[in-house]
Amino acid sequence: MSDRTRVLVADDQTLVRSGIRLILEAHSDLEVVGEANDGVEAVQLTRDQQPHVVLMDIQMPRLDGIAAIARICASPGDAPHILVLTTFDQDDHLYDAARAGATGFLLKTAPPEQLVAAVRATAAGETLLAPSITRRLLDEFTRRPPGGGIPREVSTLTDREREVLVLVARGLSNSEIAGELVVSEGTVKSHLNRILAKLGVRDRVQAVVLAYESGLVRPGDA
Structure with a gap:
């Protein structure tokens, strides 16, 4: 079928x-x-x-x-x-x-x-x-050297998109991010779609890897 x-x-x-x-x-x-x-x-x-x-x-x-x-x-x-x-x-x-x-x-x-x-x-x-x-x-990530600077793709993100990416990298679900930012889950999904497109990555996992490799998020951040 x-x-x-x-x-x-x-x-x-x-x-x-x-x-x-x-x-x-x-x-x-x-x-x-x-x-x-x-x-x-x-x-x-x-x-x-x-x-x-x-x-x-x-x-x-x-x-x-x-x-x-x-x-x-x-x-x-x-x-x-x-x-x-x-x-x-x-x-x-x-x-x-x-x-x-x-x-x-x-x-x-x-x-x-x-x-x-x-x-x-x-x-x-x-x-x-x-x-x-x-x-x-x-x-x-904690056992690896820090990133070598924020790449151009990350610099194209808006402040809100960076905020969403940081929360994704910290392991929050879409619903948890929505609660943290006081927005709808649909809004979070829209932000994520734009983030993936701007970063040129295929999914959430790749976005998390890029966030840590670039140094945008570091292990141990609150």
Whole structure:
């Protein structure tokens, strides 16, 4: 069916892939179009199957998930949305995955209904950056050198757009930002759309990376 969300699952554990397939294909709007057991297969199957969403593990043989994400996002045409499957206590490469082009992150311990909701949200263009994942990303930012100055793209933002970007980088949701600024959630979404366009980035995660790399926001800011 043309209206089904096409999903590719990339994980080196067969049981994990099989379990995800069973969970997703129990829903008529989701279809698993391929399974990859390493990064090389993930890149090739993405080209062949043209999924809307790729569920990507980071630690895989031959080519790891970060390198696979970078290759997928660098390929001609529209790249799929990439949802990284992460083990909170083990993965130390969330920053690199975000920088490579990951759209969002999902804990491997998430319950089935959260996995389904995450795939649907990612396919709809929403970014999944849970507070726990945001904190982990910030931990990685603190171990990296500060940015080398605010790039021209950031300087084109209005004061309000910068304010919104800072709040996004601190992990606030759209509804939380709306409450903080005393505006509607629709207004926040409009600001975000303009921010992404001005920065030349594809999603919220990329905007957060740029905000920290440029030094506009620094770990530990209140």
